[in-house]
Amino acid sequence: MRARRSILWWASVLLAIPSPLQAVDPTSSAEMSRVSATLNGVFSPRGFFNILVPLEKIEGVRATKLDLKKSLITIDFDPGISVTRAEMRQVMVDAGYRPGAVTIQHLPVAKASETGPGWMLVKHPHSRHSVIRWFQTNF
Amino acid sequence: MGFGRSLVRVALSGVIVCFSPTIFAAPATFVTALPVAQNQALVRFNVQPALGNSGYRSLQFPVNVGYGVTPSWALFVNINEGYVHLDHNQASGGTGDLLIFLRNTLYKVDKPKSTFRVAPLVGVSLPTGGNQRMMNGAIAPGELQTGSGTFDPYAGITSGYNTPRYGAALDATWRYNPIANSGYSPGTQLRADGQVEFTLLPLHLPDEGLPNLLLLSLEANYAQNADAHIDRVRSESANKIFSQDAIFEIASLHWEAGAGAQFPVMEDFMSPAAVKEHVGFYAFFEYYLSTPGWRHRKRKE
Numbered sequence: 001m002r003a004r005r006s007i008l009w010w011a012s013v014l015l016a017i018p019s020p021l022q023a024v025d026p027t028s029s030a031e032m033s034r035v036s037a038t039l040n041g042v043f044s045p046r047g048f049f050n051i052l053v054p055l056e057k058i059e060g061v062r063a064t065k066l067d068l069k070k071s072l073i074t075i076d077f078d079p080g081i082s083v084t085r086a087e088m089r090q091v092m093v094d095a096g097y098r099p100g101a102v103t104i105q106h107l108p109v110a111k112a113s114e115t116g117p118g119w120m121l122v123k124h125p126h127s128r129h130s131v132i133r134w135f136q137t138n139f
Numbered sequence: 140m141g142f143g144r145s146l147v148r149v150a151l152s153g154v155i156v157c158f159s160p161t162i163f164a165a166p167a168t169f170v171t172a173l174p175v176a177q178n179q180a181l182v183r184f185n186v187q188p189a190l191g192n193s194g195y196r197s198l199q200f201p202v203n204v205g206y207g208v209t210p211s212w213a214l215f216v217n218i219n220e221g222y223v224h225l226d227h228n229q230a231s232g233g234t235g236d237l238l239i240f241l242r243n244t245l246y247k248v249d250k251p252k253s254t255f256r257v258a259p260l261v262g263v264s265l266p267t268g269g270n271q272r273m274m275n276g277a278i279a280p281g282e283l284q285t286g287s288g289t290f291d292p293y294a295g296i297t298s299g300y301n302t303p304r305y306g307a308a309l310d311a312t313w314r315y316n317p318i319a320n321s322g323y324s325p326g327t328q329l330r331a332d333g334q335v336e337f338t339l340l341p342l343h344l345p346d347e348g349l350p351n352l353l354l355l356s357l358e359a360n361y362a363q364n365a366d367a368h369i370d371r372v373r374s375e376s377a378n379k380i381f382s383q384d385a386i387f388e389i390a391s392l393h394w395e396a397g398a399g400a401q402f403p404v405m406e407d408f409m410s411p412a413a414v415k416e417h418v419g420f421y422a423f424f425e426y427y428l429s430t431p432g433w434r435h436r437k438r439k440e
Binding site for chain 2: 038040041043044045046048049050051052053054056057065066067068069070071093094095096097098100117118134137138
């Protein structure tokens with residue numbers, strides 16, 4: 001009896017935790033924005049990290065794909081979040097780089113980043129405590 | 140004064156600055172330009188053992204912290220800890236001077252296949268190290284002092300050029316060391332460093348994705364100290380050190396690590412009782428951090 005209760009408790013906990021790779025409902029009609037930006041001057045993982053820092057602080061950035069060979073970053077936003085070229089250029093300027101070409105596509109949610117290889121989710125910790133938030137962001 | 144002793148003096152007084160550029164991998168042996176992004180911090184932990192004659196053994200643990208204040212301004216703090224041993228049980232260790240400086244990326248050209256930057260820097264070395272260590276009832280020689288004992292102005296200029304396959308960096312710095320109340324001065328230092336680095340692996344970058352990189356960094360360092368004083372008496376009019384380094388580095392999205400060796404090429408000292416360094420080693424681990432600033436920009440359509 002006790003064991004069963006314990007199993008049920010753990011099962012409820014696991015179900016309550018959202019998976020980081022939560023599937024997107026392919027039947028959803030909502031659209032999401034996908035931004036592709038060429039990064040002049042970024043030839044290293046460290047350079048991409050410089051770009052990720054400001055991106056992590058923009059709510060609505062869902063996932064990114066980093067392509068070193070092309071110096072290209074692709075960013076998927078949550079459905080319903082809008083973004084402009086000027087905002088994305090500013091992100092690159094804030095990181096210390098001169099922005100290259102920026103394109104924005106509006107795609108069905110079914111095309112979301114999780115369906116492709118090479119994508120990684122951007123962390124958006126929401127703890128009330130800034131120290132915990134900082135740890136969740138960086139480690 | 141020998142290379143080893145000069146190295147001791149340099150290392151413990153906090154002039155060895157192991158900061159890294161951000162565009163590519165990092166030189167292991169010197170500070171250079173390249174922006175730390177705004178609201179980004181990075182921390183580098185170093186381990187630097189060295190061996191020489193006259194029983195010279197040194198182990199330094201500099202820690203470097205950088206913070207991007209704005210897209211073009213970066214603040215650096217270099218904390219120095221170390222230990223040195225010489226013959227006849229002469230040993231010294233502890234905290235060295237604390238170096239703080241600001242760097243401004245004054246000129247940059249970012250192109251799709253290359254980037255070039257020039258950044259002057261200015262700062263001060265705080266006298267957090269010891270400069271009044273005694274030995275046999277007299278003030279110990281400069282090489283066993285861990286700090287300069289004075290607030291030392293520090294300035295320089297640095298530049299970097301990088302492409303997807305290779306990179307290069309140069310810097311030149313100057314640190315003025317006046318004579319402290321104790322009568323000691325490690326001597327004003329001019330330093331110049333150069334680096335070229337190549338991506339060894341992967342041989343061909345994949346069309347998509349961000350692989351970890353293995354790099355080879357070849358570096359050279361020149362340091363010249365002038366007018367060192369002990370008890371207000373000039374102990375060394377000038378010495379010159381030139382060394383070369385080979386360092387392997389691994390670069391990933393969140394961290395970078397490297398290890399290699401330093402070989403003295405030229406050691407020109409006035410004193411015949413010079414301690415020569417045979418070999419030095421470098422190892423470091425660097426982690427990039429997003430700072431706590433939290434700017435929500437939520438815009439719903």
